[in-house]
Amino acid sequence: MKTTSDVLIIGSGINGSAAAYYLAKSGVDVTVLEGASVIGGGGSSRNGGGVRQSGRDSRELPYVMWGIENLWPTLSEELDADTEYTQKGNLRLGKTQAHLDKLAQLAQSAGKVGLDVRMIDAMEAREINPYLSEEVAGASWCPTDGHANPLKTTLAFYRAARRLGARFYTNAIVERIEKVHGRARKVVLKNGMVFEADCIIVAAGYASRKIVNSVGIDVPMDLKVSETLVTETQPHMFDQMLGTAAADFYGHQTKDGSFVFGGSAGYDQFVRHDETTFSTPPASSLHGPCICRAVTGYFPSLEHAKIIRCWGGWTDLCADGVPVISPVDEVPGLILACAFTGHGFGSGPVVGLMLAQMARGEETVVDLSALRYDRFAAKDKKNKKAA
Amino acid sequence: MTQITDRSMRTAAFKPEADDDMLICRCEEITKGEIRRAVYEGMYEITEIRRWLRVGMGLCQGQTCTKLVQRIVAKELGVSPAQLESAAARGPVRPIEMACMGNEKGGVC
Amino acid sequence: MERYDLVIIGAGPAGLSAAIEAARCGMNIAVYDENKRPGGQLFKQIHKFFGSKEHHAKERGFHIGEELLAEADRLGVDVSLDTVVTGLYPGNEVMIKKGGQVSHVRGDTVLLAAGASENMAPFDGWTLPGVIGAGAAQTMMNLHGIRPGSRVLMLGSGNVGLVVSYQLLQAGCEVAAVVDAAPKIGGYGVHAAKLARCGVPFQLSSTIVRAKGGDHVEGAVIGRMDEHGKIIPGSETEIDCDTICIAVGLSPMNQLARMSGCRMEQNPKKGGCVPVCNEYGETSVRGLFAAGDAEGIEEASSAMIEGRIAGIACANRLGFLEDGKAKEAVESNEQALDTLRQGMFAPKNRGKQIEKTDEGFPVSQHLLVTGFLGDDEVEVYPGVTHPKGLHPVIECTQNIPCNPCQDACPHGCIHIGSFITALPAVEASAECIGCGRCVASCSGQAIFLVNEDIGGGYASVTMPYEFMPLPEKGDIGLACSRDGQAIGEAEVLDVKSVKAFDHTNLLTIRVPAELSGKARFYKAAQQ
């Protein structure tokens, strides 16, 4: 077993696996350590599959837009696997004036960054999606948004990286990082094994927090449960990604015809967790019914669709709602990508690409200075700065 | 000390077998050959096989093929089927119409 | 949220037995079952059960189901049918679906008694309409009165395969053959013998290579396997059939257990992945119990006792039954369970080669391969004797936990002793009065009344007969040997149908005296 490499990646989710792929592709010797028994078993496999720009914070938009323009359209070919990427737009639905105001505000700020997203009325929304209920009052419409299959995309990056010689180890639970000569260098596993590399990328979801704590770095993040359900295969209805201003559900119809919908029950941040089951939160009996009510409120004709599976995942919720994607100046050799706050899937490919660039010491394709690890400041300081 | 799993160990070429075309997952119509190839491509866990191929994710939720898949994967990896971790069980264990699941007794508070 | 002292998932033998015990202690119980009828698989079981008299032996499964239900009813247990438990959540919360509604229910104790699911064996064409599970065959013919097919090939020679094959014959289907990959018949020899004397051939070390047909089964190709499980080239033969029935074992239903987060184990002796339970059936999640096939694949008789133990344990846990009484009740049930788990087919002996019976008699290898005892072989067993006049001949040659025949004989002709798995012996000194109770009481249909000399060079043989149409006195037909071959002419001397015999008719035929040790079945002459 080889325990030294150029780059060590902690976490085999879409960010870690994509970084491994782009590194291996450029000839870098890379090893991925995954604490769970399965590859990409965390948020990467437990999300609604959105590949979207609309509804995002303007700090995220530049790289997400870059990824959708440059990586997603050819990703299936690149990885030699069907990621089921579908770019047929995103309807973010509203039922009340307050909803529409909220959507309009988001659309406006996204427009400023150059995203094609506009408000449409109920009639136009129904032209795009004839299944909408009478309750829908309007929507924001972003034609370049879409969705993909997160399970397949994550595993496709893994498979492609593995084909290129990237090494993956599962059940490799990281205990801590150790510095050598002032640089992050060693990764010590819970079982005592030590891996070494010139560069260490931490992309381990919420678990990243404890790992980087070992070298004196902290990211203000918390855990929140998010649940998703899937229906039996249904006749084809529509291709758009869906979201709502009320954030009561999101989702889409997949290539095989089933619907995947996520949503919240309102108690998501209070679900108990223990550290040994990070990848499998206890499912709650409340989410399924909640999501069903939400969905049928917008899509009454889905009432006969049968739910065959519900599952939960942990969201690594950041204090300011956007991730940390950043080299850590205080600990040379350490790169951090975490706190994706529940919307990290669609950005996975471009984040992986940029992590690879950071590891090679190159400029990233998009400037990420707004997502640095040391951006967090007290409320009053921030206000002062803004003033 | 727990053993970590090296996902790079398999390097020999994939060898087709006579019954590779036989369906294993009846719902999603996945063959033995597809499952074997997935293992060869690095999907060592039942969960990964499911996610990669949709084996056991169809109408019956794996009630028919789970043991068969386990046996095939175990054979490919050269381990006993009992050593493989089952995929997580998820509710609802029987399909429920959305209208029904959303209709909770006592209504919504 | 609704809350019960005990929530039972599954109204089969284990669930109902637990409900009965718990209700006796005054617990507030909810029982949920997804089927439209309670009783689990019992209502598909139309054969008589093995075991001890105290535990429903010689009763047909569906009658046991009716009794359990009546008892549960008397005790005021509310069985909620057509009610699906869709999930088991932290805190022993159960989500149920009934009608068009879901609801959340909590149990201070919860019992998983959801039974088993069938294993499957894939082969080329196994998805063709006409390939069905053995459970499907039972459901179709015994619940709905529909024949699964007219000529059926059975894959699997375990008890399920054997019992269902016999039921297929009773429903008026032909059974083309029983095929098994194993080199030996997996189920009870007596079940195999019932099929063999009806002429059903066994093809062991063989498997189905493919099902033939366009849009439904029109035949099958089977092949012999070498020791590595590969088909021997050139060994393929075609079998004419329109239905293929798969009976290759059961696995515990474990989705709810796995959802609950209780500790699970892969246990081949229990048939698969099961919750780790203590002696009372409690899982690693406090208050969550499991019993019956969901806890490990066994017979329905064991499931009932496991259910009782779990019911008692739940009552004790919540203070409805004091420690001393609970301990006593559990112990007596455990003894009964232990008794059922003895003999050659005990869970602990699964996969073992057994050459000799507990008494030291050789186990008939012929029976294990062909399904019937050799004419000479049968002579060594203690149930086979040749006194003058009428006497029982018991062709029971394996150590199975079963003893109703011993008590069936009012004259003490039959002796098993206190050890329930011992082979029955015919007492030479006792006198047979020809009542036939032993014949009807034998769940394995392995007891015959024989009079080797009724004069005129003839012998009489009385056999159990459970087919339609029933022959009539005076009919002339064919006497068949243990392998189902016609060996001579037979005249029906008597047909006895007594209510107490519960649909096991006693058919007495007259055969040439030299066939007295061979004639074991009767076939109407070809019309």
Add this chain to the structure above:
Amino acid sequence: MDTSERIAVHPILGVPEKGRQVQFTYNGKTMSGCEGEPVAMALKAAGVMVHRYTKKRHEPRGIFCAIGRCTDCVMVVDGVPNIRTCVTPLAEGMDVRTQDGVTPLAGDKADKEEADGTI
């Protein structure tokens, strides 16, 4: 109705208890079965083996588990696809159609119209 698929008298169970005879349509064709018995049983009694064709390989499927688990017997019943016919009670006037993938088998519509005399 008294086809060879139905057991008239069973040696142990006697005469099967069945509901009254009702009519339903199968791909537009009128058939009869017993009220309350699973749709799949009524079809089996009428000699229907194929319930659906699969999505990928377009292969025929029929009854397999008969207890609502395997879902091979799903059909389009009263316009709703994926109905497990082995556990769905037959009711008077049901419209049962062969399922192709997740929709009714093409050509049925024409058949039905023909049967209804609308063409």
